Amino acid sequence: xxxxxxxxxxxxxxxxxxxxxxxxxxxxxxxxxxxxxxxxxxxxxxxxxxxxxxxxxxxxxxxxxxxxxxxxxxxxxxxxxxxxxxxxxxxxxxxxxxxx
Amino acid sequence: xxxxxxxxxxxxxxxxxxxxxxxxxxxxxxxxxxxxxxxxxxxxxxxxxxxxxxxxxxxxxxxxxxxxxxxxxxxxxxxxxxxxxxxxxxxxxxxxxxxxxxxxxxxxxxxxxxxxxxxxxxxxxxxxxxxxxxxxxxxxxxxxxxxxxxxxxxxxxxxxxxxxxxxxxx
Numbered sequence: 001x002x003x004x005x006x007x008x009x010x011x012x013x014x015x016x017x018x019x020x021x022x023x024x025x026x027x028x029x030x031x032x033x034x035x036x037x038x039x040x041x042x043x044x045x046x047x048x049x050x051x052x053x054x055x056x057x058x059x060x061x062x063x064x065x066x067x068x069x070x071x072x073x074x075x076x077x078x079x080x081x082x083x084x085x086x087x088x089x090x091x092x093x094x095x096x097x098x099x100x
Numbered sequence: 101x102x103x104x105x106x107x108x109x110x111x112x113x114x115x116x117x118x119x120x121x122x123x124x125x126x127x128x129x130x131x132x133x134x135x136x137x138x139x140x141x142x143x144x145x146x147x148x149x150x151x152x153x154x155x156x157x158x159x160x161x162x163x164x165x166x167x168x169x170x171x172x173x174x175x176x177x178x179x180x181x182x183x184x185x186x187x188x189x190x191x192x193x194x195x196x197x198x199x200x201x202x203x204x205x206x207x208x209x210x211x212x213x214x215x216x217x218x219x220x221x222x223x224x225x226x227x228x229x230x231x232x233x234x235x236x237x238x239x240x241x242x243x244x245x246x247x248x249x250x251x252x253x254x255x256x257x258x259x260x261x262x263x264x265x266x267x268x269x270x
Contacts, residue, residue, distance in 0.1 A: 012210030023199025
């Protein structure tokens with residue numbers, strides 16, 4: 001048997017890896033992929049907590065998170081395509097026009 | 101058996117995610133992320149959530165990652181370019197180091213805080229109740245019906261928005 005804590009620790013580690021990706025990478029696509037890792041870490045927490053509480057609410061909120069992730073990926077990738085047309089690069093350092 | 105499966109899936113998920121972040125080629129990153137999602141689907145099966153496991157494979161591995169693959173192939177940027185010299189001298193390495201330290205700290209903090217929780221085991225009697233797809237459908241379409249309908253509007257808006265944003269301007 002695996003206790004709830006193990007799932008939560010695994011989820012924390014995955015979330016930290018996703019954060020590291022957002023901080024460290026200089027490629028917009030990899031940054032979006034890191035956000036997906038973070039969303040999945042949160043999903044794992046929801047499902048594990050729902051299992052602990054004996055309710056399906058954890059799985060239902062995971063379902064909604066997946067839907068929002070799909071919408072986010074579609075809009076985010078459309079933005080990446082538009083930005084790439086504009087600057088011919090994917091490095092976030094190239095898009096600093098709004099920086100004060 | 102269950103414990104061994106948990107550790108195998110957890111190791112696959114963590115190692116694949118690490119390589120997603122460490123990889124310079126976005127194509128390999130996407131492939132490794134699909135591996136990681138597959139391992140997470142295995143963990144959902146261990147958590148008595150077969151519906152979520154299948155949704156994970158169909159929506160994440162089947163739809164979202166294919167979208168990412170399409171964009172990676174469309175843009176044809178195989179490698180991440182190295183940091184430009186000015187930014188590298190001014191911000192690059194230090195900024196990267198700070199980011200690495202911060203996320204390392206986050207990992208340590210989370211593991212420390214979560215491992216201090218009292219160790220609780222799942223109640224085996226609730227397995228059937230949680231894994232019942234009929235039960236999930238009933239709760240989804242009664243208690244959460246409004247959220248479900250709102251989601252459909254969200255997806256429509258995202259679809260139209262994606263088309264408008266990615267459209268070529270004439």
